[in-house]
Amino acid sequence: MLRITGGKVYDPANGIDGEVRELCVSDGKFVSAVESGRTIDATGMIVFPGGVDVHTHVAGGAINFARAMTPEDHRRTQAFIRSQTRRSGLGGMAPTTFATGYLYAGMGWTTVNEAAVPVLSARHTHEELGDIPIVDKSTLVLMANNEIVLDLLENGEYERAKNIVAWYIWAAKSYGVKAVNPGGVAAWKWGKDAKQLTSSIEGYSKLTPGDIILQLARICDDLGLPHPMHLHCNNLGAPGNISTTLDTLQHLEGHRAHIAHSQYHAYGGDDWDEMRSETAQLAEYFNTHPNITTDAGAVLFGDTVTITADGPWQHLLYKLTGRKWGNLDIENETGCGIVPYTYRPSNLVNAIQWSVGLELLLLIKNPWQVFLSTDHPNGGCFWRYPEIIQLLMCADFRKECLKKLPDKIKQRITLPEIVREYTLYEIATAMSAGPARALGLHQKGNLGVGCDADVVIYEHDDDVARMFGHPRYVIKGGEVVIEEGEIRATPDGREFIIKPHYDPGTEQFLQPLFEDCYTMAFENYPVEMERLENPDIRDCVPNL
Amino acid sequence: MTLTVVNNATCTFCGCVCDDIELHADDVRIVKAKKACVLGTAWFLNHTAERKYPDALIDGKEATLDEAIEVAATYLHEADMPLVYGMSNTTCEAQRECVALADLLGGLLDSHTSL
Amino acid sequence: MGGKVTCTLGEVKNRGDFIIYWGGNPAECHPRHFTKYALMPKSKFLPNGRKDRTVVLVDIRPTKSAKAADIFLQVRPGKDFELITILRAMIKDQKISAEAVAETGVTLEQCTDLVARMKKAKFGCVFFGMGLSMTRGKHMNSAALLTLAAEMNAFTKFVAMPMRGHGNVTGADVVMRWQTGYPFGITFNRGYPRYNPGEFSTVDVLVRGDADAAFIIGADPGATMPQPAIDHLARIPTIVLDPHITHTSKLSRVHITTAVAGISAPGTAYRMDEIPLPLKPALKSPYPTDEEVVRRIKESIAKKPFWMPDGAQMIAAQV
């Protein structure tokens, strides 16, 4: 049992904005009162719900591929030293599993959503998630390039497709659906891409990316998934892609959706030389469509490794950088590319990207709609989130940073004109309450009675990045895990999964299709429940 | 004697790791490995569930498992630069324990890949 | 710098219309590779199976696998690196003299033909075996082939994959990477993982006599390593976990008999394309599993005094 007294509480889920409140914890949850146990005197301190990352890549084949490709980064990064009870780890661009848990918890994040899992290697992803301590986890399976699903959609077999998506989610022991560059990855397997929403996809006679997007959004809604379709739009990273993004949003009209890393999808101009920010248009769409949420996918200057299921983009990036390139195509389902990359303020394109991420966070008015993310590790590493918070809260600091950008940038971005500064309440919304609600994790990002006791307590510091980077206490499930900069405990986290309803005949229908295109036994494909450490099955209420 | 049939069993003899093998086994040995190749068949049929070897040896003499574990732990704990090596013919679950062991020991860790 | 471009075996089965085996003998070492993955399967994209594919074998001698190939290129022993490097130049239209090419044992015409076919392929895949990575040049030979495959993507889809042997050696790679960041050749002596093949790889460590105790599991270095390495294993306290009494067991201080992975021990193994598969034992072993024994040794060590003095939990700059 635990009591936190005297702190200024920011709890957007309950409309509490900096009031001094007492929080009581028992059995890992908030309760109205406790009789004994430790008391943390948080007088003068700032109390937030634990952070929730709606979109990150921390476990599975792709990030593990990235680890293999970047030993030079492991050598230069922070190292977590072994103790009698705590495993060692390395941070950096692609941290090891143990370090991932320490780094997230170390800055007060307590729930993370691994946003790209191929069903075929879901078993691997869960093994890694089991080795990420402290934080709770959920996963999304990749569906928008699954050839079995695409074939059914091409033939108009919506119900079948819906059942199969539901079956896949359960087979992977996952929490929702991720759509990456719909149709584009399938086309990439022939070295092609899918850039037009209304043109048919390489290898299909009539199916278009637009069809996939609409049908998958419907499927997610009809299955009643707690998190709507999580969409990585077509044409990522390309100048002028704003038209694709707006087209996509119009296709989605009437459906729920979460648009991933919208920074990469808000560019104007016809080529790299002409590239400019088009965040005003995109933000306007969000401001008039409250059913859609997004995460920033913000870019921070420095070294990172980009890793995405968007193979075509990765090959382009490799050609642009001439550095290292990894690519991994996964039968029937997806592919992924991996390219180490350095974002430089002197590079006009990078500078625009940096600005676009911040502009979206500042121009989308409702913090319940736009969340903090770097699409880790693509735009920057997750452990640099405190730097973004500083940029959002301090207009003067933004001005300082803008001075370091090339002069040419002025006509291409809108950031210099934006005076908005996030309040602590808004930060708490964008880093915790908002993403938790978008994920349908109602017990997260919420300091109300009955919710999970995930709390982060900061000591006030005028240096915002330092304050958010070094919380005084982090409490996960009622247990103090970080205190005064030290890791005090490394409990196992839980994994949230769902079991959407599917027709009992689905397996019989799927098996022969499966055997045609896969190379493993159908029976060995689903991940068994016992492979998960601490699974927690969440409700899934279908729309009938 | 009971006959067990395992469908879609996985063969780890080579890197193909075929997972469509149908194994027929009695209490002590696998008698049939349908769909397995020559190498896989030999692999499956050569193993038995018999107690062919002592549980453990210490300096070549038979010992109990508990004794062997304690002696092993003492040797490894006392070393200044212990090495954990191999991990080819074992499960990922054991491999995870091996990495944990090397981490706990502050030792060297290496697999067959480095050859 | 190149990189690594690969795929799962199902992609090869579904799409691979141009297959190269380099320095391997799948017919005898990976017998079902042809039928299950790479040569025979029919698919949506390759409806005629074998007839829709072109198969090339590159090796120092015509093995049984050569019979299964459409084209066999006999490379002179130790010239793989040169031949691959020539191909890398030729795909970029660089001129190489016919005499220089001929030194590899393969003619310029054969190379020209191979390059044309590679570029014409829709989905090329090159598998490489021990014959490549165990000969002079070692990891550079594999790196050369991986780079060639990556560079081929300027023209068409092309991937490369090592033909890993030894059961679950791929799993060891995968597990070490997520837990330590590195695939092999690691030390924890400073309290966190560091990596340097050659310095921390086992043969080198043992030949130099660097280690003062060894824990061997799922391998028999006593049968496979160079004699000086074996001699050092016999000098230091060596502990072996194995289902059999092995050569290494015989020179060890402690041997513990364990159940056989996949026969009498359950768990997970990774295929050469890093896809995990469940192991389903058909027998019950009278011996404990590796997992259980390693855990118990670990628990016993954890009860003894910890080796490292208290210090920082995290360091910003490594050694």
Add this chain to the structure above:
Amino acid sequence: MSKIILRLKEQPTVPLEAEVLSPDTFADLSNDEIRSKIVYHGKRQRRVDDFFDVEGERSDDLELHGNLHRVRWIGRGMSRGRITVHGSVGMHLGAYMKGGEIEVHGNASDWIGAEMRRGLIRVHGNGGGQIGAGYRGSLKGMRNGTIIVDGSAGLEVGMRMRRGTIVIGGPAKDFTGLQMKGGTIVLLSGAEIRTGAWMIRGTIISLVPLQILPTFSYACQYTPDFLKVYSRQLQQLGITLPCDPADGAYELYSGDASVPGKGEVLVWNSA
């Protein structure tokens, strides 16, 4: 300033990681402080004086005595001063070095001057592999500075080096100048095979015939002007490069076409 003299008194039984053996670390330390510095005997943290007798203090001139073949990381990242070793040393001698001088009267192991930026390393005996190279995954090896090994060298000398000079007196093994991006490697006694493989830029000079990779093409006979300047500089270090047309000429090969690169391999052909 007086010297700090360390004499090995106890031979390590496993590798000893001793990056503290560097002028930068010892320059401002008293004798007692030097003795108490931490070295790593395998995983054990031990004191310098567990292994060495230490004479002197507060100096950036270090003298080491003894068979130090198990002692690694001597002079790591040093930026000034001098280390003289009477005996052989282990791996990573002068790795990441930024300045100063190291002289070894004996052999050194792998990774001499790996990823160094400035300074001079001179080994009078044999060297190991990966001299002046980049560690796994690094895009660049040594950025500048000079490494001279009088004896033989191992594999991958100068791998991915960007600038600077490496001179190898004895024969070098395979892959000398692998993926070289700049700088100069001088081979007084040649190298085994695959010299200059995948090189992008830079120069490899050999005074004896080399086996040339098929992806290098013969350009011409050529004695570049810079060689004369270079030769004068090396002369000060006791190394003579022939560059008088009367004595012969260099055969120039360019490559590696597989990259395609603009590296140069110059092979001396005496008249």
